[in-house]
Amino acid sequence: MSITLNHTHDVHARSWVESANATGADFPIQNLPHAVFRRAGSSEAFRGGVAIGDQVLDLAALVRLQQLDGLALDAAKAAAQPALNDFFALGNAAWKALRHALFALLKNDAPVATVQAVRDCLVPQSEAEYTVPARIGDYTDFYTSIDHALNITRLMNPDGDVTPNFRWIPIAYHGRVSTIGVSGQRFHRPMGQAMAPGAKAPTYQACARLDYELELGVWIGTGNTQGEPIPLERAEEHIFGICLLNDWSARDIQFWEMAPLGPFLAKNFATTISPWIVTMEALAPYRQAWTRPTSEPQPLAYLEHAANRESGALDIRLEVWLESEKARKDKTGPSRLSSTSFKHQYWSVAQMVTHHTMGGCSLNPGDLFGSGTISGPGEGEAGAIIELTRAAQSPVTLANGEQRGFLEDGDAVLLRGWCEKPGHARIGFGESRGTVLPARG
Ligand code: CA
Numbered sequence: 001m002s003i004t005l006n007h008t009h010d011v012h013a014r015s016w017v018e019s020a021n022a023t024g025a026d027f028p029i030q031n032l033p034h035a036v037f038r039r040a041g042s043s044e045a046f047r048g049g050v051a052i053g054d055q056v057l058d059l060a061a062l063v064r065l066q067q068l069d070g071l072a073l074d075a076a077k078a079a080a081q082p083a084l085n086d087f088f089a090l091g092n093a094a095w096k097a098l099r100h101a102l103f104a105l106l107k108n109d110a111p112v113a114t115v116q117a118v119r120d121c122l123v124p125q126s127e128a129e130y131t132v133p134a135r136i137g138d139y140t141d142f143y144t145s146i147d148h149a150l151n152i153t154r155l156m157n158p159d160g161d162v163t164p165n166f167r168w169i170p171i172a173y174h175g176r177v178s179t180i181g182v183s184g185q186r187f188h189r190p191m192g193q194a195m196a197p198g199a200k201a202p203t204y205q206a207c208a209r210l211d212y213e214l215e216l217g218v219w220i221g222t223g224n225t226q227g228e229p230i231p232l233e234r235a236e237e238h239i240f241g242i243c244l245l246n247d248w249s250a251r252d253i254q255f256w257e258m259a260p261l262g263p264f265l266a267k268n269f270a271t272t273i274s275p276w277i278v279t280m281e282a283l284a285p286y287r288q289a290w291t292r293p294t295s296e297p298q299p300l301a302y303l304e305h306a307a308n309r310e311s312g313a314l315d316i317r318l319e320v321w322l323e324s325e326k327a328r329k330d331k332t333g334p335s336r337l338s339s340t341s342f343k344h345q346y347w348s349v350a351q352m353v354t355h356h357t358m359g360g361c362s363l364n365p366g367d368l369f370g371s372g373t374i375s376g377p378g379e380g381e382a383g384a385i386i387e388l389t390r391a392a393q394s395p396v397t398l399a400n401g402e403q404r405g406f407l408e409d410g411d412a413v414l415l416r417g418w419c420e421k422p423g424h425a426r427i428g429f430g431e432s433r434g435t436v437l438p439a440r441g
Contacts (some may be wrong), residue, residue, distance in 0.1 A: 003284045008032075008100060011425050014108045016115050017122070019053030026418060026428020027051035029106055032099055033241070033276040033429075036082060040129040046082040048133075049123070051276055051430070052106055056128050061121040062105075067114060072101035084134045084277075088221040088240050088365035095221070095240065099281055130182045130275035134219065134366035139175040140356060141215075141247060141267070141370035144347040148375035151387040167297045170347040170355045175370065176268035183432045187248070187270035189409060189439040194252035202256055206439035209251035209392070210407040214320050214383030214415055216342060217245035217273050218349050218369040226362040232305040235350035236280060238363065242316070242349075244274035244415040244432040245370050251386055251406070271370075272434035274415070282427050286419040287311035290348045302358060303351050312348035316429075317341050318374060318417045320383065325410025327400050334414055335398040337388060340376035409438045 007013070008030060014021050015029040027033065033051050038044040049056035059080035062068070068076050075098035078087035087094070104110065105118050143149065146162060153160040165171060179187075189210055195202040221240030224230050230238055247267060254266030290312030292298055318341065323334035347355075352369055373383040382388045385406060389395050392405025407413070413436075417429035 003281045005284055008103045008281070009285055009424070011423060015052060015106045016108045016110060017053045017055055017106060019055065022053070024426065025053060026430055027053055028425045029103060030425035031278065031282050031427045032102055033278045033282065034079060034084060034133065035130050035275040035277065036084065036133040037123070037128045037130050037275070039123060039127055046131050048079040048081060048084060048087070050102055051125070054125050055122040056125055057102065057106070058121045058123055062118065065117050065121065067105060067117065068101055071097040083366070085366040088134065088219065091222045092237055095279060096281060099279065132180060132182050132273070133275065133277060136177045136180060136366055136368045137364045139177045139180060139368045139370070140172050141175045142170055142172040142352055142372040144170050144345050144352065144372040145375050145383070146346040147344060147377050147381070148373040148383060148387065151375060151382055155386070155391055168300065170352050172356070173262040175271070179269055180271045180273060180368070182273055182275050183434070185270060185272045186435045186437055188437045190250050190253065190265065190269040191439055191441070192250060192253035192265050193256055195256040206441060207250040207253055208406070210436060211249045211251050211385050212320065212407065212413045213247040213249055213373040214318055215245040215247050215373060216316065216371040217243040218352065218371065219243065219277055220363045220367040220369070221365060223364040223367070224357055224362055227360045229357040229360065230354055232303060232350055232354045233307055235353040238353055239280055239349060241277040241279040242283065243277050244417050244429050246272040246413060246415055246432055246434055247370055247373070248272070248434065249384070270434065272432050274430050274432040276430045278427060278429055283314055283419065285424040286315045286421070286427065288313045288315055288343060299351070303354060308348055308350050312350055313343050313345070314349070315341055315343040316417055316419055318415065321414040321416065322398065322404065323412040323414065324398060324402050324408070326402060327398065328412070330400065332400050337385070337396060338380050338382055340374060340381035340383065342371070342374055344376045345371065345374065407436050409436055411436050
């Protein structure tokens, strides 16, 4: 099921783009994530690009150079479009052909004439702006971290447990595409109904309990035909790659509206994703065994496979940072709120894909999954502020002394992610940043 390691994962490989070789760089030659970009503030057409160091390799310009041929050229033409859906639809062989061709062009032993030509296709990331990288047909948000689910449950009942279905089903709801934006998104604090404890009627007001959710976005590459479920051993072939995702959440609105049909207005006003999609091939060195303690129920047969057990989990390190308006004005920088890893997730991304399609639902190229809030088992590993502050009962203190129970106007929330371990290149996700504006009352 999983992609085997090959020469594009070689930790010793270096690029002639020097910034890609720097210690701690998010985008070394072993990563090569995809985005859709243009020069910031220009009227240029958006087109596909690949990150290398602090540069974007402009795939539309590269195609014109005639340095590629065969499947890699077909893939580059599709990946140069203003939306990556056609590239996703080409499937694994094309994604791999392009990765391997770009690796050869960008490696420090590429012919001098190649380097001179390809250098002209680079745009500094500091001069680029990005857009949502595909036409997202459907967006599904999962709920697959048991630590998050337990933290939320125990806010209301300290002895409570997750709902019985959590341990058997990768739980999800169908979300909203129209308000998904790329990093840099700014949105107004939502208005809505909330029911105060003990009150007899709800009030219409600006959300008073605004929160973020640290999640990963899973981009569906190739889809399936309606009525033809994707078996677990084939599920990862359908995943193109992964980005960072912030599922902004209005907790007061959510807790009033959620029963019995699930979140609605509490979740549909904004979702922020990082511009770069890290491919499953780039993540191959960071796969690890997916485990389920023997004290827990084991998955039903359709969610069980040896390959998922062997390498279904991904060790992606994640952090949440908060930059208040005051910190931004004073230039004192953001404060780290939490850090964890995706490896703790109760269900794997493959199990999400298989479960989603098991009843006959079709997925399409460019569909997006949210992983669900990612919280780890330890202190300081919670992926939402409601967990960190126990619903504002224990506010967090920022580096400049400000306190937060929930988010305030002007707050920017930054998500960061990367993979790192000895003997392998660091694979970074870049950043997802979103900013809260005051409510339109
Ligand atoms: Ca969520």
